Amino acid sequence: MAKELTSRAQDYSQWYNDLVIKGELADYSAVRGCMVIKPYGYALWENMRDVLDRMFKETGHQNAYFPLFVPKSLFEAEEKNAEGFAKECAVVTHYRLIADPKNKGKLMVDPEAKLEEELIVRPTSEAIIWNTYKTWIQSYRDLPILVNQWANVVRWEMRTRLFLRTAEFLWQEGHTAHATAQEAIAETKQMLDVYADFVENWMAVPVIKGVKTANERFAGAEDTFCIEALMQDGKALQAGTSHFLGQNFAKAFDVKFSDQNNKQEYVWATSWGVSTRLIGGLVMTHSDDEGLVLPPRIAPIQVVIVPIYKGEEQKAILDEKVAEIVKSFKAAGIRVKYDNSDHARPGWKFAEYELKGVPIRIAIGARDLENKQVELARRDTKEKSSIAMEGLTQTVETLLVEIQSNLFERAKKYRDEHITKADSWDEFIKILDTDGGFVLAHWDGTAETEDKIKEIAKATIRCIPLDNPLEKGKCILTGNASTQRVLFARAY
RNA sequence: CGGGAAGUAGCGCAGUCCGGUAGCGUACCUGGUUUGGGACCAGGUGGUCGCAGGUUCGAAUCCUGUCUUCCCGACCA
Structure with missing residues (x-):
């Protein structure tokens, strides 16, 4: 289940x-x-x-x-571009299917319908655009x-x-x-x-x-x-x-x-x-082991509201109260979903919206109505708290901003903790094999060395960071002189 | 393209070795009780077992072929 x-x-x-x-x-x-x-x-x-x-x-x-589609003759015009993409191109060679005489109910490519010039399904559009x-x-x-x-x-x-x-x-x-x-x-x-x-x-x-x-x-x-x-x-x-x-x-x-x-x-x-x-x-x-975690600014649903009720009567009261909240949220530009579907119980909904990464969940029941509050849970930290109904829209707006920045800071902290300097080959490999992440290391600037490192370590130079500080050093592979560290990593 | 795994109910799987006419969980439908962290009871619906041949009285199961997908590598955003 x-x-x-x-x-x-x-x-x-x-x-x-x-x-x-x-x-x-x-x-x-x-x-x-x-x-x-x-x-x-x-x-x-x-x-x-x-x-x-x-x-x-x-x-x-x-x-x-x-x-x-890009006609082959155009595709091949810029030589390096064509060469780079050639090995991964889908190519259209025919424009018609006919009934297969040997195979009832099946179709076959009509050999008569061969294109004069093949069409490449664009892997990128430079060619057709520059033409x-x-x-x-x-x-x-x-x-x-x-x-x-x-x-x-x-x-x-x-x-x-x-x-x-x-x-x-x-x-x-x-x-x-x-x-x-x-x-x-x-x-x-x-x-x-x-x-x-x-x-x-x-x-x-x-x-x-x-x-x-x-x-x-x-x-x-x-x-x-x-x-x-x-x-x-x-x-x-x-x-x-x-x-x-x-x-x-x-x-x-x-x-x-x-x-x-x-x-x-x-x-x-x-x-x-x-x-x-x-x-x-x-x-x-x-994201985490409970599911997706989506940043508020692009999340399809920013806030989900789950009603908790016993019987139709309570549900009707909640529906009415929540309609006001939803209206206020929408007026503030908050993407909100009220899930009052009756086929799933609250616990199920909680898990479901956590899986979907909805940044904020609000649960509201009879108890809350009495106390003029709601239960609010944030997806990024899993914290739950009781929040006053009064000023709820403002509270949620503020919290969405906070979640957004928390996610960024958390990711940035992780990222920064995983940028390591390596000064020797052994150190370089050790970092890649254990924590991974970005490794700043000296490289002699040649394509040969880069290829060799890729072959042995499965790591590539992700980039030479902009504003990279110059620093004299020795290439971790060849020991040749280097003027700066570059950013290595194993990559997707 | 090399290596591995898998195709059986919407989804996840068992059954295949050893052939006898398909099962479990979940989902779904009906009724009832429920509802503050993935509810429970009762009754039900749903599958030409990826496809095509073959062997057999009989094939999800054996044989041959074929298609597709996923995972690991080489290639790449």
């Missing part, structure tokens, strides 16, 4: 799967590697999307939509182009995990075009800041901003900036990326503009994205 959850200590990835499925964020589907995002999970995504969308618009961006921008841009007056699209993309991953890595996922991808490199770089950094702002202040997930090494760079980018988060099991998660694409795509798609002096120049580009993966990061940052 109880929805048994695997504990984190037992099996962290099973715990994660249990939460996603039993918390009704998503479900497996009949399609390999593709998930169904359930209404509760989608509501969460909608909240995230709405906030981000507002932030994009506040920074001058507009939404547009480009096709799902379009070519027709939008003639003059410096057409710049900048600041466009974002909300879309699904497909990457045929070998191994998938709910939200963290699915074959199809939802995301947004910003694609901007600029007259100068400086402006494009400023845009890249601006969007990195937008992401960090969103993830920290709305999702309560602390992140480290940094730049990727050449090895980890987005295929086709000059520079990839990222925000890196740390999960409870000590593994890192790339939470968002913002790329300075230089003139790579402009050259590949021949996108030039006339500047003020009527000189033809290639356009400078950026692209940036975050995906439904953030939901996975959210789960693994805050």
Whole structure:
């Protein structure tokens, strides 16, 4: 009867799967590697999307939509980008099915309906977008182009995990075009800041901003900036990326503009994205063995009210009283649910909403009505207390803010406690094998060393933090000279 | 793609070794008692056992093939 959850200590990835499925964020589907995002999970995504969308618009961006399919000839135009994604592309080769003559009731691909040119299901949209921008841009007056699209993309991953890595996922991808490199770089950094702002202040997930090494760079980018988060099991998660694409795509798609002096120049580009993966990061940052813990600012339900009654008469009285509370909450912009369904008893509801991560639960019964109070339980600390009915809306508003900041502080404390400096190889491995987390260590700056470390330690350079202090040292692997520590971790 | 596991009622599972016409928990329906941490009693509904062949008087069970999903790795957001 109880929805048994695997504990984190037992099996962290099973715990994660249990939460996603039993918390009704998503479900497996009949399609390999593709998930169904359930209404509760989608509501969460909608909240995230709405906030981000507002932030994009506040920074001058507009939404547009480009096709799902990319003709192969366009896809291959930017060589590095194409090469980077080629091995994980779904490809459309035919456009029609016919009845299978050998197999009654079955269909087969019509061999007559082969496409002249294969269509790639977008793993990312630079190609189709830059092919379009070519027709939008003639003059410096057409710049900048600041466009974002909300879309699904497909990457045929070998191994998938709910939200963290699915074959199809939802995301947004910003694609901007600029007259100068400086402006494009400023845009890249601006969007990195937008992401960090969103993830920290709305999702309560602390992140480290940094730049990727050449090895980890987005295929086709000059520079990839990222925000890196740390999960409870000590593994890192790339939470968002913002790329300075230089003139790579402009050259590949021949996108030039006339500047003020009527000189033809290639356009400078950026692209940036975050995906439904953030939901996975959210789960693994805050949740516990009782279920999800959602930050108030993006929780689909911020407050759930559970009535406790004996008999229809009491229920009717509570319904009436709670209707006032709900009205007051809604007027204050609080997302509230009154669960007066009669098929589940209070204890069941308590457990259910804890599993769903609802930040605040209010229980109210005859006893409370008498005392003009309610029982209030917060999900983050599991504390219960009696709260006066008088000024309840204000109390709840304040508490939602407090929970939000508590979640962030708690996650940040954990994260900070799991950033360790390592000065030798043994120390490096020991940290990774025990507590995990981020390890700040010297690296000689070469791709070979980075590869070797990845191979032996299964750890990658997550980023070189922005504003990283310079510090002379020796590479933990090769002992060669190094000018700064970089951030290593095992990652999702 | 390599290794492992699994497909039987909405969900979670047993039954498969040793063939005899499908069972448990939960959910669901009806009635009643309940309701401050996952209620109880009584009665009920629901499954061509992933799919396709084969062996057999008879297949969830044996054989062959096939599809799908999950987990662990290599790849990646």
